[in-house]
Amino acid sequence: MGERRAILSGSTFEESIGYARAVVDGDWVHVSGTTGFDYATMTISDDVVAQAEQCLANIGAALAEAGCTFADVVRVRYLVPDPADFEPCWPVLRRTFGEVRPAATMMSVGLADPRMLIEIEVTAHKR
Template sequence: MTRRLISSGSPFEQDIGYSRAVVQGEWVFVSGTTGFDYATMAIADDVAAQARQALHNIQAALAEAGASLADVVRVRYLLPRAEDFPATWPVLQEFLGGVRPAATMMQVGLADPRMKIEIEVTALRQR
């Protein structure tokens, strides 16, 4: 089984030494993804806007892997402030409400104080 690495072009991937996503067989593992716009390396102040951008970044990685959000079976939401999570729910519902993957939310410290949410997904490509 061939392993394929996917990069978004984010400098974090090169600096830290990881891939945006790894494809192994029909599985796609997308690394924790934040709300940075990788083209400009800008990030919004609003947690919901960051969630939206993170999901767009995840969609791009999944598309490159031949998958989509419909293939997501597991999602983890990481937030420095648990009380910010409800503000993201409308965005999460918009992107994943029809998929309803298994989910976990954890309150954690993130690498950059501008980051208000990080999202990690696992997908199983449907063939």
């Protein structure tokens, strides 16, 4: 059995709520729902596509720290308050996942902060 390791991004939400950006458990990497905040400045764009790009940058950093890449992603979940905001993000998502083809789900849900327009969660399996 591999050991369990938490990866922190520096997001104030992680400290306030008590969770990790990602958890590495053996060959599995579970990345928490990740929004479009720039964690260095704790700022967020008001554009959903820019938020999707920042979500993926944040996730990519967590995956790299876990020793894997987007190519290792087997499951992705997209959470959007307004379903109409999902389609504008498709080109960004396709650039990241078009060759990988993970299992995917999109849900329309309320998010923790009204500035958040998209949240993305992934599960990866290191090869």
